[in-house]
Amino acid sequence: xxxxxxxxxxxxxxxxxxxxxxxxxxxxxxxxxxxxxxxxxxxxxxxxxxxxxxxxxxxxxxxxxxxxxxxxxxxxxxxxxxxxxxxxxxxxxxxxxxxxxxxxxxxxxxxxxxxxxxxxxxxxxxxxxxxxxxxxxxxxxxxxxxxxxxxxxxxxxxxxxxxxxxxxxxxxxxxxxxxxxxxxxxxxxxxxxxxxxxxxxxxxxxxxxxxxxxxxxxxxxxxxxxxxxxxxxxxxxxxxxxxxxxxxxxxxxxxxxxxxxxxxxxxxxxxxxxxxxxxxxxxxxxxxxxxxxx
Amino acid sequence: xxxxxxxxxxxxxxxxxxxxxxxxxxxxxxxxxxxxxxxxxxxxxxxxxxxxxxxxxxxxxxxxxxxxxxxxxxxxxxxxxxxxxxxxxxxxxxxxxxxxxxxxxxxxxxxxxxxxxxxxxxxxxxxxxxxxxxxxxxxxxxxxxxxxxxxxxxxxxxxxxxxxxxxxxxxxxxxxxxxxxxxxxxxxxxxxxxxxxxxxxxxxxxxxxxxxxxxxxxxxxxxxxxxxxxxxxxxxxxxxxxxxxxxxxxxxxxxxxxxxxxxxxxxxxxxxxxxxxxxxxxxxxxxxxxxxxx
Numbered sequence: 001x002x003x004x005x006x007x008x009x010x011x012x013x014x015x016x017x018x019x020x021x022x023x024x025x026x027x028x029x030x031x032x033x034x035x036x037x038x039x040x041x042x043x044x045x046x047x048x049x050x051x052x053x054x055x056x057x058x059x060x061x062x063x064x065x066x067x068x069x070x071x072x073x074x075x076x077x078x079x080x081x082x083x084x085x086x087x088x089x090x091x092x093x094x095x096x097x098x099x100x101x102x103x104x105x106x107x108x109x110x111x112x113x114x115x116x117x118x119x120x121x122x123x124x125x126x127x128x129x130x131x132x133x134x135x136x137x138x139x140x141x142x143x144x145x146x147x148x149x150x151x152x153x154x155x156x157x158x159x160x161x162x163x164x165x166x167x168x169x170x171x172x173x174x175x176x177x178x179x180x181x182x183x184x185x186x187x188x189x190x191x192x193x194x195x196x197x198x199x200x201x202x203x204x205x206x207x208x209x210x211x212x213x214x215x216x217x218x219x220x221x222x223x224x225x226x227x228x229x230x231x232x233x234x235x236x237x238x239x240x241x242x243x244x245x246x247x248x249x250x251x252x253x254x255x256x257x258x259x260x261x262x263x264x265x266x267x268x269x270x271x272x273x274x275x276x277x278x279x280x281x282x283x284x285x286x287x288x289x290x291x292x293x294x
Numbered sequence: 295x296x297x298x299x300x301x302x303x304x305x306x307x308x309x310x311x312x313x314x315x316x317x318x319x320x321x322x323x324x325x326x327x328x329x330x331x332x333x334x335x336x337x338x339x340x341x342x343x344x345x346x347x348x349x350x351x352x353x354x355x356x357x358x359x360x361x362x363x364x365x366x367x368x369x370x371x372x373x374x375x376x377x378x379x380x381x382x383x384x385x386x387x388x389x390x391x392x393x394x395x396x397x398x399x400x401x402x403x404x405x406x407x408x409x410x411x412x413x414x415x416x417x418x419x420x421x422x423x424x425x426x427x428x429x430x431x432x433x434x435x436x437x438x439x440x441x442x443x444x445x446x447x448x449x450x451x452x453x454x455x456x457x458x459x460x461x462x463x464x465x466x467x468x469x470x471x472x473x474x475x476x477x478x479x480x481x482x483x484x485x486x487x488x489x490x491x492x493x494x495x496x497x498x499x500x501x502x503x504x505x506x507x508x509x510x511x512x513x514x515x516x517x518x519x520x521x522x523x524x525x526x527x528x529x530x531x532x533x534x535x536x537x538x539x540x541x542x543x544x545x546x547x548x549x550x551x552x553x554x555x556x557x558x559x560x561x562x563x564x565x566x567x568x569x570x571x572x573x574x575x576x577x578x579x580x581x582x583x584x585x586x587x588x
Binding site: 166 | 305400401403404424453458461
């Protein structure tokens with residue numbers, strides 16, 4: 001496995017792969033790799049001829065008061081993880097090479113970048129969209145893999161890829177959770193034991209909501225009330241049910257939706273979400289009815 | 295020569311060229327091709343293995359009150375021009391395919407998009423940067439050719455290509471002029487004979503400024519005064535001397551600069567510019583001195 005540091009070297013490496021007829025998969029990360037990242041790397045390794053894992057803590061998606069400086073950096077063990085999973089290259093450019101002194105260009109995905117996390121982190125998604133574009137332009141992937149845990153990010157990137165004609169397939173994989181339900185996140189390591197215990201109410205709230213949805217509840221307000229009730233001991237940033245593609249709030253659940261929450265636990269901000277599609281739910285209920293009737 | 299209508303077909307065609315080891319040159323145009331465009335196409339044909347000319351009147355760079363609907367469209371004769379000059383493909387997507395109903399993604403090149411034409415056309419350069427990104431992502435060129443007549447556009451595109459790690463070489467070619475000095479533009483055909491006569495003051499003003507610069511004048515204010523004086527019979531939108539890369543106004547001319555002007559002649563808005571580098575001017579003066587001394 002090789003480590004590539006510059007944009008030009010990355011592009012040349014990928015062009016060589018493609019010239020040999022090989023497909024390239026990209027797993028964009030900020031490092032501090034956990035089992036969620038591993039599931040993305042494994043998916044790419046099983047599907048693409050070569051897998052590039054980018055490791056770059058992107059300053060453009062942090063506000064000045066946020067945790068850019070303290071974000072966990074575990075580069076050596078990350079490289080070992082990528083190598084052990086069969087990745088071909090780690091792309092780890094420097095912040096200085098990525099954002100020069102007179103850097104000026106940003107991608108805005110209007111509307112989708114504004115709600116949910118965009119409310120408290122107004123420049124977050126333009127930072128994400130910009131760095132992902134830069135990674136795409138250097139790695140030249142056929143496919144790129146993202147975790148559904150960052151649900152708004154997936155929606156923003158999908159829209160950007162479609163709008164800007166990138167011709168790259170976006171693969172979103174399910175959130176990986178601890179046995180007790182906590183969604184894996186590099187930021188979980190900020191949590192003290194008592195904070196971690198309190199953080200469990202986030203996934204508990206989402207699972208309660210899923211039960212209501214599967215039982216046929218379609219009123220978004222009632223579900224969000226229950227979510228907020230289960231999360232009453234933490235500081236909720238938002239809890240909302242939105243259209244899964246447009247990210248606009250819905251009142252009644254008729255198409256595919258995302259229930260997304262963000263909460264502050266001490267100094268740590270955590271996000272989580274579930275997706276739900278009433279059509280799929282109806283189909284699987286009918287399937288169960290047919291199976292039990294047979 | 296083939297005409298390609300969809301993003302996916304364009305990308306596939308270019309990937310096939312590249313798989314055969316051929317380089318691809320792109321000349322982005324809005325059609326209504328004139329000798330200025332021809333010089334770009336000829337440059338690409340002489341340098342790249344295959345040349346793609348895109349013809350797309352880009353709605354995202356027109357404001358509602360501007361001339362999107364009336365912009366000259368001469369598709370058949372444009373295709374004949376491209377074929378006669380040796381172009382391999384015309385890429386002409388539809389506006390509907392380029393900007394779907396829920397289109398959301400725009401590229402902003404901060405600072406550089408704001409002055410000069412950005413003052414009166416606030417969304418113009420984000421429209422340009424966005425469509426050029428879309429063209430790049432479908433045509434996958436090694437090089438792209440632009441006319442220096444659109445000087446701010448060249449600076450915006452160069453910065454965007456550098457910032458977003460496009461790895462595409464931007465070639466800017468000199469403004470092509472009529473014998474009497476008028477810079478070629480598809481919009482010149484809007485001019486009545488008397489308007490066309492009045493429009494000549496634009497290039498006259500720039501040539502007068504060049505004479506002052508070559509004679510050693512380095513005070514931007516004095517040069518701009520003279521430009522405005524020569525252009526006193528037309529409605530000046532702006533006349534400014536700016537740093538050639540950052541497009542920030544300069545008071546004294548010490549590095550490479552652009553003198554850019556825009557004027558309204560009747561219902562037609564025309565732009566023009568010259569570039570000047572005092573270091574090059576000094577070198578060529580010394581060269582002349584050496585030659586005459588030899």
